[in-house]
Amino acid sequence: MIRAVIVMNTQGKPRLLKFYEFQPPEKQKELMRSVLAVLSGRPDNVSNFVEADAIFGPGTRLVYKHLATLYFIFVFDNSENELAMLDLIQVFVETMDRCFKNVCELDIVFNFNKMHAIVDEIIFGGQVLETSSEQVMKAVEEIARLEKSSNSISFVPKAVSGRFGR
């Protein structure tokens, strides 16, 4: 089972936090700190896996991907496969890229509710739901479309209205 999805920047500012077992905000902060401490100590060109039982409890591991200023981190237990999780991060990033065209940290900051929608289409209750970024995109766009139609008030400029529903 996947325990958490974390996106944070290299300074440790959280950009997206999703814990599949509830964690109170203070605990989240603490977890973020420990994760950052571990990740920032790792040189480039090493593996993307870290055993995380000191942070998230016995048997947990995390897979991370360092892209530009962001860390994408999936925390999971031993019922998952590390390499597969690494690809799941890939799916996530690909989807964001499709979604935001030329995605950057700022997109993620401002649209974190949309990010949540994407994550929810990929991972459901801690299990992998969908691994095709096309399918995920379709689902997210469908949501955006319906949200728009149900919520006629929109002050979003036309240029982006196709992409941003909320």
Add this chain to the structure above:
Amino acid sequence: MEQLKTIGRELAMGSQGGAWAGQSKEFLDLVKSIGEARSKAEEDRIILLEIETLRRRIAEPDVPRRRMKDYIIRLVYAEMLGHDASFGYIHAVKMTHDDSLALKRTGYLAVTLFLSDDHDLIILIINTIQKDLRSDNYLIVCAALTAACKLINEETIPAVLPQVVDLLAHPKEAVRKKAVMALHRFYQRSPSSVSHLISNFRKKLCDNDPGVMGASLYPLFDFITEDVNSYKDLVTSFVSVLKQVAERKLPKTYDYHQMPAPFIQIKLLKILALLGSGDKQTSGHIYNVLSDIFRKCETSSNIGNAVLYECICCVSSIYPNAKLMDSAIEATSKFLKSDSHNLKYMGIDSLGRLIKINPDIAEEHQLAVIDCLEDPDDTLKRKTFELLYKMTKSSNVEVIVDRMIDYMISINDNHYKTEIASRCVALAEQFAPSNQWFIQTMNKVFEHAGDLVNVRVAHNLMRLISEGFGEDDEGADSQLRSSAVDSYLRILGEPKLPSLFLQVICWVLGEYGTADGKYAVSYIIGKLCDVTEAHLCNDTVKAYAISAIMKICAFEIAAGRKVEMLPECQSFIDELSASHSTDLQQRAYELQALLSLDSQAVGSVLPLDASCEDIEVDKELSFLNNFVQQSIEMGANPYLPESEQLGMSGVSNFRSPYQQEASSHTLRFEAYELPKPSSIPVIPQASVLTQTRDLVPVPGTTYYRENNLGSKLPTGPEASSADVGIKLRLDGVQKKWGKPTYSSSSSGATSAEKTTNGIGAHQDGIRSQSRDTVYDSRRQQPEVSAEKQRLAASLFSSSASKTEKKPTSGQRMPKGSDANAEKSSVARSVSPGNSEVKTAAPDLLDFGEPVPISAPTIDPFKELEGLIGPAQAVIDNSITTSGVQAPDLMATLYMDTPPSGSRSSSSGLVSEGVYSTDKGSHTAKPTPAVKKGPNLQDALGKDATVRQVGVTPTGNNPNLFRDLLG
């Protein structure tokens, strides 16, 4: 992602504000100002200000809904940054009630992030979730399912379960998929609540949509992990599904990087690995499809390797097949030779799995493994250590443990340090090539991770040093000890030693510091005094130090030499005499008292090198028997047990409350029983009931309590059988035997805990056993007719001897071979005791959690028949053998010098005390011995583990002792 490189764009995006996806200007400003914050404090200030603003605005009446959505999003953002936004939770909950999809989804998102599943507000959402699950709009259903997954707990599952189950038949596959996963989530929360739905998951395996089928694999995986055997029938289905997936029968949309549905493949392989584990027939079905996948798997892509790795795991788990093993080995070596650290990591992991089947394959990858060990990547290094840990044999243990210790010293991560230290200890205990090495290794581990290792390890080390490695080779033992002393004296020079290690050092110096005459007494004492000054010591270390000084002084005095008190030692003693800790005070005073004794007394208080001897604690205080006898002859009143003093002796179940107080000292949570007429005990059930009631109400069970229960438990049915069969009077019975049982078993536990195995102990054991027999038979002499009396006595004696024997057998247990002989001779004399010896001992020896002995089910009557004969023999026997020995009062008084654990105190005793005038009915006692029989297997298992964890000359680690035993 190339595109992500642009992420470094500066944050001053105010001018483009409108471009950002429907968020308000204020939110943009917030994000911007946080982005520009120079320090953490500034950021916090901004957020707190923002939260204040929101708190004010959100409470305003008639906030427009769209604006409210913006507030909620800002709250979520603030909470993500770690600030409390609980005042807004209720508004998020309200938002879930909204009709607009956008607002509803925002509301659900906020509550799933804000609330834990036992939050008070959940109750307000349940209704909305129920309604939404029935909605026509599938997106609303999906949103509700997502929320249900996160928010529904064990208690609220029933409220939404029917709706979720209905959704399994929803026309939209996305909904079906999510419904399956939501049910799986419910299962994880509370397995019992959805256990009746397991058939639904099986059905979903045949869903038209492959996605739904894939989703059903997750719950099935969990079920199969729980209970493999109920799902063997699905093997063929799983195999055929996997085959179809691998042969690309699924629609193209399921492909991922040219791999057909890799996540489904991975899950299926995991499931098959579980199903095929240790099952030759099932594995037979799997071989074909596995070799197919091995052949087809693409190793160029990441996901291809993921599937390949899963295949290797599967191969290593199912019944071995030579051809598949070859493929797996080949794939593993590809991983290991790869440049990618990720693949190396997987390779090391695979290797660790494969060597379980065939240890030889590690050899050809030696170099790759060594490379990984040298790698700068910490993850890879740790994985490699894990592999080495699995590969350790007695031939390579030295290298591996040295490596581990080096690594342990180099890291700061306490969590991993602890883990690797415990691994070092485990390996050293299991494979140590020599004791010298073992002690050195342990010293290193203690020095660098002393406070992280288990206390048990320290005790094992002390025991090893004190016990030596074989009775024949005293020379080697003392050599070992003096080398330990040497090394500890050297190590004491180092700064900052962990307290656990200091305890070991103090103990060893106290026991053996002066043993070989190499070091002067004053030198060692001086060192011990330094210990407490040079290192920041807690009370435990001080206690160890003063006890060590006491021992050294005692050895000197006993040897007839005069002890010069060093000034620093005197000031140390003075300091401790004024200590806040009563324990330290007592030790200090004891030392002072000891110094004034003559050499003979000191010699018996603290005999030289007697740390392995057992202390026989005489709970009966039978050394007072003479005195009691005399007093009675002179007309004193005989002792009545407390219960009888209360005047309740006629009430059969009085002992239930009494026993409770006596044994547990906890509060009673149930009312006292009404007094009942004494005729009740002849009804078997009644006494069984009293027995069981005994066990029920005590919360917070302790070790002794367990023990007590263990020995008490069997009485019920026995007592009743005796009642029916022999019709003895039962007044006051259970109490009578109950207490001795309790005390002796607990004494066994303590002494076994404190020490180890004494050779001298078994004799005491036999003696005390026979003594008890006599003692017991005397006790019941009044009032029972001769024949019944003999019967009762024989039965009783067997049980009494059994309870007495517990401690001794427990102590002897680890010694193995020689003890066995003794044991069997003891056992032969009392046949029912035989099983008891074996069952009881491990319990007592077990330093971990005690295992309560369950009430067995042997027919008590049959057992009784068997008992009578041999037990009677014992009586006759024991009367003649009971030895008379002077009670050693001093030894008993001083026996609590903890580090040395126990000194031997002779406790063969005169058995003529009239202890009580308790009436007949000792019949209750006889058969507990037999009763414990069925637990034999458990107990032996326990015993085995105990031996494994402890460093004992027998059992699992013969290598450790080989060189000394020759």
